[in-house]
Amino acid sequence: MKKILIIEDDQIVANIYRNKLAVEGYQVEVTLDGEGGLKLMRNFRPDAIVLDLLLPRMSGVDVIREIRSEAEFSRLPVIVFSNTYLTNLVQDAWKAGASKCVSKINCPPKELLELLRQTVGGGDSVPHSRPRSAGKPVVMVNGDADAAFQADLRKTFIASLPGTLGALRASLQSLVKSDTEVARLKHIHELYRRVHALNGNAGISGLNQIAHLAAALEALLKELYEKPKNINASSLRTVAAAVDFLGFLFERGTQPEKQEMPPANILVVDDELISRRAIIYALEKAQLPSLNVDDPNAAIQMLSERQFDLIFLDVDMPGMTGYELCARLRRLPLHQKTPVVFVTGLSDFDNRASSMMAGGNDFIAKPFLFIELTIKALIHVLRGKFQPKN
Numbered sequence: 408m409k410k411i412l413i414i415e416d417d418q419i420v421a422n423i424y425r426n427k428l429a430v431e432g433y434q435v436e437v438t439l440d441g442e443g444g445l446k447l448m449r450n451f452r453p454d455a456i457v458l459d460l461l462l463p464r465m466s467g468v469d470v471i472r473e474i475r476s477e478a479e480f481s482r483l484p485v486i487v488f489s490n491t492y493l494t495n496l497v498q499d500a501w502k503a504g505a506s507k508c509v510s511k512i513n514c515p516p517k518e519l520l521e522l523l524r525q526t527v528g529g530g531d532s533v534p535h536s537r538p539r540s541a542g543k544p545v546v547m548v549n550g551d552a553d554a555a556f557q558a559d560l561r562k563t564f565i566a567s568l569p570g571t572l573g574a575l576r577a578s579l580q581s582l583v584k585s586d587t588e589v590a591r592l593k594h595i596h597e598l599y600r601r602v603h604a605l606n607g608n609a610g611i612s613g614l615n616q617i618a619h620l621a622a623a624l625e626a627l628l629k630e631l632y633e634k635p636k637n638i639n640a641s642s643l644r645t646v647a648a649a650v651d652f653l654g655f656l657f658e659r660g661t662q663p664e665k666q667e668m669p670p671a672n673i674l675v676v677d678d679e680l681i682s683r684r685a686i687i688y689a690l691e692k693a694q695l696p697s698l699n700v701d702d703p704n705a706a707i708q709m710l711s712e713r714q715f716d717l718i719f720l721d722v723d724m725p726g727m728t729g730y731e732l733c734a735r736l737r738r739l740p741l742h743q744k745t746p747v748v749f750v751t752g753l754s755d756f757d758n759r760a761s762s763m764m765a766g767g768n769d770f771i772a773k774p775f776l777f778i779e780l781t782i783k784a785l786i787h788v789l790r791g792k793f794q795p796k797n
Contacts, residue, residue, distance in 0.1 A: 414444035432530025441465030641772035
């Protein structure tokens with residue numbers, strides 16, 4: 408019997424994977440932190456390890472390094488659960504010696520099972536049966552069993568969403584009211600742990616839209632916790648907007664047949680090359696393609712010829728400000744309701760964000776975190792999926 412060790416700090420997610428693998432004939436042990444995982448590895452001597460990168464006390468990357476430093480485990484297969492928005496962490500995992508890196512969003516239990524079969528072989532499972540009404544047992548087709556299992560997970564997850572939203576909003580309110588850096592970091596970490604759990608549970612339930620946004624928010628909160636200097640009015644506003652939109656998705660984004668990420672056409676207008684590249688890179692993190700121009704007049708020409716789903720406008724451009732450009736594009740039939748996000752300096756953020764001038768929908772302050780802008784884009788693109796076209 409093949410032995411699998413799961414190192415995952417979310418007890419619910421870990422149990423779901425353990426139960427699925429046990430049914431398929433694997434001997435499975437679970438531990439909730441890296442230090443405990445290393446101790447159990449030496450006694451249990453697994454054939455493979457399934458490892459979450461984001462663990463308390465000892466990171467998944469450090470766990471991999473420790474595994475590879477011990478000769479008898481230097482070739483042990485280590486399958487890593489990653490957050491696709493934490494690209495640097497994933498690269499560190501590869502360098503440390505991960506065998507496979509898979510996104511939690513795209514790795515439900517049946518996908519992990521197939522990956523383990525390819526890596527270490529199958530377990531010692533036997534066909535499972537269910538009775539017909541006539542009383543005769545029939546072998547349950549694997550696809551049907553997986554679909555029923557996924558549907559049951561989704562039902563349980565959806566039932567938990569009101570409580571999850573209440574906890575997220577309570578953590579956010581505590582964060583907003585914090586008046587010291589120590590208090591802010593405490594509440595950011597608390598919110599991060601809640602969003603981390605949400606990311607894993609949404610992914611395992613097949614609710615990809617919630618999982619994508621939760622994964623991006625998790626990455627932003629992690630960066631704010633590690634680099635407190637980036638906590639400002641703009642980043643906190645983005646955190647609040649993400650929590651608010653998660654509530655929207657909890658109500659309207661749980662249909663299993665509508666979980667694909669919507670295609671998007673995005674236009675970026677900014678006369679500064681470095682700023683423009685930063686916006687494009689942030690959009691690429693969410694696999695959102697974009698077109699970009701540095702001339703507002705060229706932008707007006709493009710906007711008159713084709714429809715975009717989202718527009719980023721620099722506020723301070725020579726010849727035509729972002730506000731003036733927004734006022735003009737609002738007169739175009741294709742873009743009367745297209746979301747517009749203004750990009751402005753941090754020193755002007757509070758005044759400009761409170762005024763929402765010239766028909767814009769949102770603001771973000773320069774210098775921005777890449778993942779902050781990614782979240783802005785995800786919110787507007789996903790919201791557009793639930794609204795009628797212009």
